[in-house]
Structure formats: C-alpha cells, structure tokens
Amino acid sequence: MELQIHIDPPSNGSQRVALGGRLDTNSYAEFDRQLEPLLAGMQSLLLDLSELVYISSAGIRSIFRVRKALAGHAGKVLVLNPQPQIQKVFDVVKAVPLNEIFSSAAEADAYLDAMQSKVLRGGDDDEGY
Amino acid sequence: MRLRLQIPCERTQLGLLLDSIEQSLLEHGIARELRDDMRLIAEEVVSNAINHGDNGGGADGEPTPRRIAVDIARDDDGLHVEFRDNGKPFDPLDQEPPDLDADIVDRPVGGLGVHLVRELARSVRYVREEPYNVLHVVLRTR
Numbered sequence: 613m614e615l616q617i618h619i620d621p622p623s624n625g626s627q628r629v630a631l632g633g634r635l636d637t638n639s640y641a642e643f644d645r646q647l648e649p650l651l652a653g654m655q656s657l658l659l660d661l662s663e664l665v666y667i668s669s670a671g672i673r674s675i676f677r678v679r680k681a682l683a684g685h686a687g688k689v690l691v692l693n694p695q696p697q698i699q700k701v702f703d704v705v706k707a708v709p710l711n712e713i714f715s716s717a718a719e720a721d722a723y724l725d726a727m728q729s730k731v732l733r734g735g736d737d738d739e740g741y
Numbered sequence: 742m743r744l745r746l747q748i749p750c751e752r753t754q755l756g757l758l759l760d761s762i763e764q765s766l767l768e769h770g771i772a773r774e775l776r777d778d779m780r781l782i783a784e785e786v787v788s789n790a791i792n793h794g795d796n797g798g799g800a801d802g803e804p805t806p807r808r809i810a811v812d813i814a815r816d817d818d819g820l821h822v823e824f825r826d827n828g829k830p831f832d833p834l835d836q837e838p839p840d841l842d843a844d845i846v847d848r849p850v851g852g853l854g855v856h857l858v859r860e861l862a863r864s865v866r867y868v869r870e871e872p873y874n875v876l877h878v879v880l881r882t883r
Contacts, residue, residue: 637788638756666777668784669854676850683846697777704860705853706841 613665615639617646625655628717632663635671644672651681655688656727657696658720662693670705679708687714688727690720742769750807750826755858759783762811766791770816775867778880779863783811785854789833790826805872817834819863822881825873832867834859865873 616632627650635643657678680687691713694702702708714720744765748754759780766776790809839852858878859865866877867874 637752637784642860652748669857670784670788672853673850676845676848681844696774697781699856701781704857715767 616640616663617640617643619646619650622650622654625653626654626658628658628660629667630660630663632665635664635674636666636668637670640670640674644670644677647674647678651678652680652685655685655686656724657689658692658717658724659689660692660717661695661698662696664698665695667698667701669705672701672705675707688724690714692717692720707729742812744813745810746843747755747808747810748787750787750809751829752788752791755784755787755791758787758811762813765813771815771820775820775880775882778815779822780810782822782858782861782878782880785858786824786833786878787811790824790828790831790874793828793831793833815882817882819882820878822878822880824876824878827872828874830869831874834865834867 613633615635616630618630619633620628622632629647631643633639649730657673659678675689681687682689686734689712691702691708693715694713699713703711712723742765743805746761746872748758763776765778766779771779773787788806800810805827807826807828809824812825814821829852833855836852836855839856840848841856861880863881864877864879868875868877
C-alpha cells in the first residue's frame with residue numbers, strides 16, 4: 613500500500629495536502645521531498661488524512677518537520693479526519709494538539725478564518741475589550 | 742498460531758517482512774487494531790536493529806551477516822513476540838523518554854519509536870543472549 617500524496621494548488625497562503633496509504637519508514641522520504649519546496653511560503657496546511665491507513669514514528673517525524681517549519685513563521689498545520697490507528701499514534705506521542713484536529717473541512721476553515729481575523733485585529737489574544 | 746520469519750538486516754527487506762506479518766495475522770483472524778499495533782511495533786524494532794546494530798565480529802574477526810528473526814505466538818492472553826538479531830549489543834529500551842509536552846519548535850524529532858512500542862505493548866523486555874539481542878514484546882489480545 614504505497615503512499616499517495618495529492619497537493620492542491622495554494623490559495624491565500626493556505627494549502628490542502630491529502631494523503632493515502634501508509635506514511636512510514638518506506639515512504640516518509642517521498643513525503644518530505646514533495647512538501648519541502650512548499651513550506652517556506654505556506655501560512656497554513658490542511659493535512660487531509662481521510663485515506664491514510666497507517667503511520668509510524670518515521671511518518672510522525674515528517675509531520676513534526678512540517679509543523680516546525682510552519683511554526684517558524686507563525687503558520688499552522690491542521691489535521692483532517694485521522695483514522696483510528698493514526699489518531700491513536702498521534703495521542704501516544706502528542707503529535708498534534710487536539711484542537712488542531714478536525715472531522716470536517718468546514719470546521720477547519722472556520723478555525724482558520726477565526727485565526728485570520730485575530731491576526732487582522734493585531735494578534736490580541738485577550739478576548740476582553 | 743506460531744509464526745517465524747527471518748530476514749537479512751537490510752532496509753530493503755523491511756516492507757516485505759511487515760507485509761508478511763500482517764498477512765499471517767489476517768489469515769489467523771487477528772483484528773485490525775492488533776494487526777496495526779503489531780505492524781508498528783515490528784517496524785520500530787526492526788528499523789532500530791537495522792540502524793544501530795553494526796555487524797558483530799565473529800570469532801575469526803570476520804563480520805557475520807546480520808539477520809533478524811521474528812517469532813509470534815498467540816495464546817489466550819495475547820500475542821507474544823520475540824525479535825532476535827545478531828548485531829552488537831543494543832538495548833532499545835535504554836534511552837531517555839521523549840519530552841512530549843515541550844513546544845513543537847523545541848521538541849526533538851527522535852526517540853518516538855521506542856516510546857510507541859512501550860505504550861502499545863503490555864510489556865517489553867530486553868535481554869542479551871550472546872550473540873543475540875532479544876526483545877520480548879507482549880501485545881494485548883484486546
């Protein structure tokens with residue numbers, strides 16, 4: 613079950629990447645190779661894992677590299693629809709904060725919109741006025 | 742069920758080993774979740790053995806070809822798995838646990854494989870039985 617990587621065209625610095633198959637020791641290098649050239653300009657990455665059936669520590673390391681690269685310029689990685697094995701592995705190693713995992717693209721979009729408007733307000737985390 | 746698989750300690754062989762294990766568990770009616778756990782544990786343990794266990798020199802000083810054997814037996818209690826390789830002594834359990842709560846920017850990307858094995862297995866035990874590294878892993882049946 614080879615890894616499938618589908619990269620949507622970017623829009624407004626946001627990009628959706630859908631994965632299928634297995635992200636593991638045999639396939640992580642291909643994932644790294646395809647993502648690497650995109651990371652510098654990416655503000656947010658929606659990683660759609662609906663079709664991903666398996667991940668190991670090698671795949672987790674690749675996701676960490678992406679999260680670190682985006683965190684370096686205040687970008688975010690959101691995860692969509694992880695299957696049970698993936699969610700279990702994420703939980704064990706705390707790979708992605710729970711509030712950055714979504715079960716629908718609409719919820720993820722709403723989160724990004726909220727983040728974006730916070731940035732426009734000047735990044736004020738204080739909800740009071 | 743009893744299953745024994747053996748491969749040369751080479752990265753190119755790993756995928757075949759994992760697929761063979763998974764196929765055998767499937768044929769023995771092992772549920773998806775346990776098959777996934779087994780696949781992940783085998784991937785992490787065998788990758789470590791491939792990466793860390795340099796050729797042990799034989800009595801005549803010649804490097805011995807490195808092999809790793811995986812034995813899986815099932816009883817009422819779970820899956821009992823033994824990994825046995827003839828590399829130099831290497832205890833995968835002898836490392837600091839990763840700091841899972843650090844900020845993503847500060848977190849090291851390594852050390853996660855062994856942590857996953859410890860968390861997914863009911864028990865993990867390493868012994869050196871010259872000239873072998875032996876790792877016993879027990880997985881819950883449910």
